[in-house]
Amino acid sequence: MSLLERHLTLVAGILPGKAAGGLAQTLDGMALSVNSAPVISIPIKVNQGSRSITMKASNVLKLQRAVAAAVFGASVFLATAEAQAQERIVIKGSNTFGEELAPALAEGYRKDNPQVAIELESKGSASGFEALFNGQCDIAASSRVPTEDEKRLARSRGIKISDYLVGFYGVSVIVNQRGPVKALSDSQVHDIFTGAITNWKDVGGEDAPIQLYIRDPASGTHLGFRELAMRDQAYGETAKALSSYEEIIEAVKADRAGIGYASMNLGQQGGIRAVLINGVPSSMLAVNEGSYPYSRTLRLYTVKDRESAHVKKFARFIRSRAGQQILADHGFARVFEKRNWSADW
Secondary structure (H helix, E strand, O other): OHHHHHHHHHHHHHHHHHHHHHHHHHHHHHHOOOOOEEEEEEEEOOOOEEEEEEEEEHHHHHHHHHHHHHHHHHHHHHHHHHHHHOEEEEEEEEEHHOOOOOHHHHHHHHOOOOOOEEEEEEOOOHHHHHHHHHOOOEEEEEOOOOOOHHHHHHHOOOOOEEEEEEEEHHHHHEEEEOOOOEEEEHHHHHHHHHOOOOOEHHHOOOOOEEEEEEEOOOOOHHHHHHHHHOOOOOOOOOOEEEEEHHHHHHHHHHHEEEEEEEEEOOOOOOEEEEEOOEEOOOOHHHHHHHOOOOOOEEEEEEEEHHHHHHHHHHHHHHHHHHHHEEEEHOOEEEEOOOOOOOOOO
């Protein structure tokens, strides 16, 4: 079926299928004879039968023009709708970014850009770089800088990268507020969570067995804390896995001998204490300054010559006041001071 036939059917709505085709065909043929006959009978095939439409010859040209205008208008409408429906941003990479933060940012962005679909896949920072270099995503989300191998691969393919700093991820180590321990070293935290230290008296606390509370293995934080604080070693055997930071906090509140971790925005409430790490408090300022050890930089990477307008706009939205508030609401540290970060491509 020709474009004219399809749109004639769409616009007229009264002559389906072959009937529309017959009318379109006849109108094309009548253009040469409109001045030679006062009345024209136009045969139309309908299903297995036929019928005729009789009209003044002078009206045929008017009908042609009307149909042409309708076809053009419908074509523009459908082309615009199709283009809008295809607008999308594909983001792959970091679990830290993609597990909870990315869906919230996508929702916030789409409030003013509802025509843009945002697709998310969180399988780790390495998977994001791989997908970006292979043209399988628009944005690679990463909670680390690219490795030397990743940089070399990009250079070998002639890929020039844009780098957007969007925020910081920080984790507070929390204990029960009634306990005496207020500070730990990073090596002590490592030994406690791996099970090498099992009694509080070995780190200046009471003579009581330490009870670990951690996130469940399905969460990105379960692995993230291992990488940040435990050199990616296994948790101690007595660790109790819970499904949210809130559950960890409630468990530590109820257990004088408990220790766990939570996002910074949750680690300051009553009943628990966020301990100093190497003498540094778990605060947004310390994270921005780079002095707090259990933090990561969150970045978005794009290929410069493949950036769409909405990819750039999405990156700007994350750095806006509204976007940074979403980060803060989900326990991430906002970008409020400039830092000397360089991807060094």
